[in-house]
Amino acid sequence: MALGSGEVAAGRLTLGQLLVFLAYLAQLYEPLNQLSHLGGTISTAQASAQRVLEWLNTPDHSANGTTPTPRPAHGVDLEFSAVGFAYEPGRPVLKGLHLSLKPGEIVAIVGASGSGKTTLLQLIPRFLEPAAGQVRWCGLDLKSLDRQSLRQQVSWVLQEPLLLPTTVAENIGFGRDGATRAEIEAAAQAAQAHEFIQRLPQGYDTRVGDGAARLSVGEKQRIHLARAFLKDAPVLLLDEPTSALDGESELAVMAAVQRLTHGRTTLMVAHRPETLHIAHRIVRLEGGALFEEPARPTR
Numbered sequence: 001m002a003l004g005s006g007e008v009a010a011g012r013l014t015l016g017q018l019l020v021f022l023a024y025l026a027q028l029y030e031p032l033n034q035l036s037h038l039g040g041t042i043s044t045a046q047a048s049a050q051r052v053l054e055w056l057n058t059p060d061h062s063a064n065g066t067t068p069t070p071r072p073a074h075g076v077d078l079e080f081s082a083v084g085f086a087y088e089p090g091r092p093v094l095k096g097l098h099l100s101l102k103p104g105e106i107v108a109i110v111g112a113s114g115s116g117k118t119t120l121l122q123l124i125p126r127f128l129e130p131a132a133g134q135v136r137w138c139g140l141d142l143k144s145l146d147r148q149s150l151r152q153q154v155s156w157v158l159q160e161p162l163l164l165p166t167t168v169a170e171n172i173g174f175g176r177d178g179a180t181r182a183e184i185e186a187a188a189q190a191a192q193a194h195e196f197i198q199r200l201p202q203g204y205d206t207r208v209g210d211g212a213a214r215l216s217v218g219e220k221q222r223i224h225l226a227r228a229f230l231k232d233a234p235v236l237l238l239d240e241p242t243s244a245l246d247g248e249s250e251l252a253v254m255a256a257v258q259r260l261t262h263g264r265t266t267l268m269v270a271h272r273p274e275t276l277h278i279a280h281r282i283v284r285l286e287g288g289a290l291f292e293e294p295a296r297p298t299r
């Protein structure tokens with residue numbers, strides 16, 4: 001401005017020219033300002049992209065087997081023999097653990113928080129691999145089985161039910177490729193989820209997950225149960241299926257769970273008596289090993 005005033009005074013520049021120049025200058029500030037932030041944005045994005053690529057390139061160290069996972073008509077038996085597992089060296093979570101489940105048997109696991117119950121369940125779909133011992137499916141070491149066919153035959157309802165950011169129908173439909181809308185609705189009905197889904201703004205086409213329609217934990221769990229009904233797998237893993245529910249929703253979910261366990265080999269983490277009473281057997285996980293709980297009075 002000082003330079004410009006001098007030029008105007010000397011008659012080499014008109015006042016209008018100076019004013020126009022200053023107006024254009026102001027418009028230049030904002031883009032310059034944005035450019036200075038761009039560097040930061042680019043380096044953050046670069047770091048994130050690098051993490052994603054690192055994860056995508058992580059080799060899967062556990063060799064995949066080749067044997068297709070058997071599914072005998074009378075059900076699947078599972079056996080843990082001398083299984084050991086540790087997340088960090090020197091801090092074993094499971095040690096010399098034994099457990100066998102007969103076809104169609106429902107076994108409940110109890111134990112203190114952090115005792116390794118969720119860890120134990122994750123060995124079955126091979127999300128984790130035992131460091132020692134074997135897990136056998138109808139007598140075959142899980143390591144020898146083809147992982148994809150194995151996971152097709154295991155349904156799980158996890159402790160923190162996560163939904164993907166898409167419609168309710170698709171979240172249930174993940175249970176089985178090519179499921180029709182009628183099959184999805186039948187599964188939701190079996191899981192006592194049909195009624196609340198119909199009350200959602202767009203019913204089965206309502207988008208859920210991050211930032212979309214909010215569902216309670218009990219409702220999410222019932223969507224997971226519906227997926228498990230649709231999947232119709234012979235082995236069922238339930239991790240505290242009713243932990244976050246009030247009495248009334250718990251009854252609804254338990255009725256669905258009880259129907260779902262019928263004829264399936266079920267391993268379930270549970271605490272509450274309402275959940276435990278559907279189990280044939282209760283085992284306690286303590287110090288990395290399992291102990292049979294004394295028989296309890298049947299209801």
Ligand SMILES: Nc1ncnc2c1ncn2[C@@H]1O[C@H](COP(=O)(O)OP(=O)(O)OP(=O)(O)O)[C@@H](O)[C@H]1O
Pocket residue numbers: 087088093111112113114115116117118119120159
């Ligand atoms: N990804 C992980 N990395 C390292 N340690 C882990 C990991 N997941 C679990 N752990 C540890 O392993 C132990 C067993 O955890 P796990 O989740 O199996 O317990 P849990 O019996 O399911 O507990 P809760 O009843 O609270 O669900 C805990 O000490 C936990 O801190």
Ligand SMILES: [Mg+2]
Pocket residue numbers: 117118119159239
């Ligand atoms: Mg757990």
